[in-house]
Amino acid sequence: MAAIRRHETAPLYRQVKDHIVGRILAGDWPEGERLPSENELTRALGVSRMTAHRALRELSTEGWLTRVQGDGTYVAEVKPQSALLEIRDIRDEIAERGRAHDCRVVRLARQGATPEVAQALSLAPGAPVLHSLVLHREGGTPVQVEERHVNPAFAPGYLDQDFTRTTAFEYLGGLGPMDAAEHVIEAELPGPVVRELLGLGPAEPCLLVTRRTWSNSLVVSRARLSYPGSRYRLAGRQDYLANMGTSQ
Amino acid sequence: MAAIRRHETAPLYRQVKDHIVGRILAGDWPEGERLPSENELTRALGVSRMTAHRALRELSTEGWLTRVQGDGTYVAEVKPQSALLEIRDIRDEIAERGRAHDCRVVRLARQGATPEVAQALSLAPGAPVLHSLVLHREGGTPVQVEERHVNPAFAPGYLDQDFTRTTAFEYLGGLGPMDAAEHVIEAELPGPVVRELLGLGPAEPCLLVTRRTWSNSLVVSRARLSYPGSRYRLAGRQDYLANMGTSQ
DNA sequence: TCTCGCCACTTGTATAGACAACTTCGGCGG
DNA sequence: CCGCCGAAGTTGTCTATACAAGTGGCGAGA
Numbered sequence: 002m003a004a005i006r007r008h009e010t011a012p013l014y015r016q017v018k019d020h021i022v023g024r025i026l027a028g029d030w031p032e033g034e035r036l037p038s039e040n041e042l043t044r045a046l047g048v049s050r051m052t053a054h055r056a057l058r059e060l061s062t063e064g065w066l067t068r069v070q071g072d073g074t075y076v077a078e079v080k081p082q083s084a085l086l087e088i089r090d091i092r093d094e095i096a097e098r099g100r101a102h103d104c105r106v107v108r109l110a111r112q113g114a115t116p117e118v119a120q121a122l123s124l125a126p127g128a129p130v131l132h133s134l135v136l137h138r139e140g141g142t143p144v145q146v147e148e149r150h151v152n153p154a155f156a157p158g159y160l161d162q163d164f165t166r167t168t169a170f171e172y173l174g175g176l177g178p179m180d181a182a183e184h185v186i187e188a189e190l191p192g193p194v195v196r197e198l199l200g201l202g203p204a205e206p207c208l209l210v211t212r213r214t215w216s217n218s219l220v221v222s223r224a225r226l227s228y229p230g231s232r233y234r235l236a237g238r239q240d241y242l243a244n245m246g247t248s249q
Numbered sequence: 250m251a252a253i254r255r256h257e258t259a260p261l262y263r264q265v266k267d268h269i270v271g272r273i274l275a276g277d278w279p280e281g282e283r284l285p286s287e288n289e290l291t292r293a294l295g296v297s298r299m300t301a302h303r304a305l306r307e308l309s310t311e312g313w314l315t316r317v318q319g320d321g322t323y324v325a326e327v328k329p330q331s332a333l334l335e336i337r338d339i340r341d342e343i344a345e346r347g348r349a350h351d352c353r354v355v356r357l358a359r360q361g362a363t364p365e366v367a368q369a370l371s372l373a374p375g376a377p378v379l380h381s382l383v384l385h386r387e388g389g390t391p392v393q394v395e396e397r398h399v400n401p402a403f404a405p406g407y408l409d410q411d412f413t414r415t416t417a418f419e420y421l422g423g424l425g426p427m428d429a430a431e432h433v434i435e436a437e438l439p440g441p442v443v444r445e446l447l448g449l450g451p452a453e454p455c456l457l458v459t460r461r462t463w464s465n466s467l468v469v470s471r472a473r474l475s476y477p478g479s480r481y482r483l484a485g486r487q488d489y490l491a492n493m494g495t496s497q
Numbered sequence: 498t499c500t501c502g503c504c505a506c507t508t509g510t511a512t513a514g515a516c517a518a519c520t521t522c523g524g525c526g527g
Numbered sequence: 528c529c530g531c532c533g534a535a536g537t538t539g540t541c542t543a544t545a546c547a548a549g550t551g552g553c554g555a556g557a
Contacts, residue, residue, distance in 0.1 A: 188478025230436025
């Protein structure tokens with residue numbers, strides 16, 4: 002096993018984590034496989050035991066590894082895949098329903114990150130971010146307002162795309178593999194811009210899905226998807242092959 | 250600030266974490282408050298800086314604190330969150346946030362299935378179903394109205410339970426393994442009953458999660474969970490999906 | 498007055514060493 | 528053969544130290 006490159010910008014424990022995850026994903030260490038001990042990793046990677054320990058401990062809490070004191074470290078068994086919120090292209094969804102999809106690019110610009118956006122993207126406040134606001138229609142009626150803040154470090158050419166032909170996620174997904182996603186769902190009364198775009202009444206609620214996606218530990222983008230609450234719903238079904246435990 | 254008791258069985262960093270969370274929950278450190286620096290905590294609690302640092306770092310990743318390098322540590326603003334991709338007992342969720350859970354049983358009765366309920370439970374219209382309406386509170390404020398229609402073929406003794414002590418989920422889960430679940434999420438303006446129970450204003454939207462669960466191909470129950478949209482959110486994160494495909 | 502640079506302070510990382518807690522396994526005595 | 532004990536190896540924690548990196552403020556100089 003080669004020593005970890007120390008001239009990387011990322012912290013050492015991060016490099017160790019990435020190295021281990023890479024080995025798992027590459028199939029070098031299948032499920033249930035016993036990993037080298039901390040002392041062996043320490044020698045093999047040329048880091049201190051505390052650094053290796055931190056990497057292993059964090060991978061354990063993240064579900065990659067199972068550690069047993071006095072015994073060893075093992076590759077965790079995969080948890081049953083739950084796909085309540087499938088990540089899909091809205092254009093594909095609409096096409097599957099046999100409706101016509103079209104969209105309007107309302108705004109497409111580079112701007113400084115507000116504190117909130119900066120935090121969401123793990124950037125410094127004021128750092129440049131790429132911003133887009135797109136209205137999606139299904140058979141002529143508005144169904145989604147997609148506001149997106151994109152990390153320029155991941156997709157520097159984002160603003161040059163024609164989003165009436167290629168959807169934002171299609172473009173972003175082509176730039177690199179996404180390895181994590183986070184969803185937050187809220188109900189809210191929309192602001193004037195979203196209300197206007199969706200054609201909602203003054204008291205009509207709105208379903209807001211905020212989705213962040215990661216690629217290689219980098220926050221790629223944060224999307225705020227607003228749906229007309231009365232006309233749209235999110236649905237999903239999970240089948241459990243294994244037991245769900247004692248409590249439902 | 251008193252020194253951490255060292256004769257505890259729990260590890261020191263755990264005691265430090267519990268101490269800090271306790272202070273936050275007690276209101277000593279309100280949201281946005283700046284915490285003592287690591288060096289101050291080190292002196293005050295009688296632990297090494299690395300131990301204090303580990304406690305603070307973990308509390309940061311758990312969402313209790315916000316840390317800014319070169320500046321300081323602050324109490325994060327907390328918004329109650331419900332796991333989206335997991336099916337969990339609301340009582341456990343609230344307990345995990347360190348808040349007090351209590352609930353009020355508004356209605357508990359046998360009734361004939363309306364066409365809509367009959368379809369949801371795959372029963373004949375007018376067939377007897379068991380109905381419950383429960384208000385859940387977190388630290389005194391209402392967070393969820395749980396309306397549930399239960400298939401009597403699966404849980405004939407449903408109405409005899411004391412749902413102030415045992416949640417419906419807990420009871421149903423104990424009767425048999427759940428092998429499928431379906432979620433539908435909507436935003437809507439609540440009806441007068443739900444609005445009254447949640448203490449919402451006339452134009453405040455509501456997050457409605459409709460969940461059906463199956464056991465052995467039998468529809469066990471349909472739950473309609475209403476959350477105050479402005480005060481509650483559903484969140485979920487999927488880590489390191491192997492392949493998210495090309496689509497969004 | 499404005500600006501630049503320095504300094505104090507904060508958090509982030511890395512290391513070496515020590516000990517504690519736990520598991521496994523093999524040897525030894527009954 | 529069975530059971531107990533201890534050695535070796537593993538993970539878990541704690542400490543002291545050092546340096547890196549980032550923030551904010553203060554003061555000197557233009």
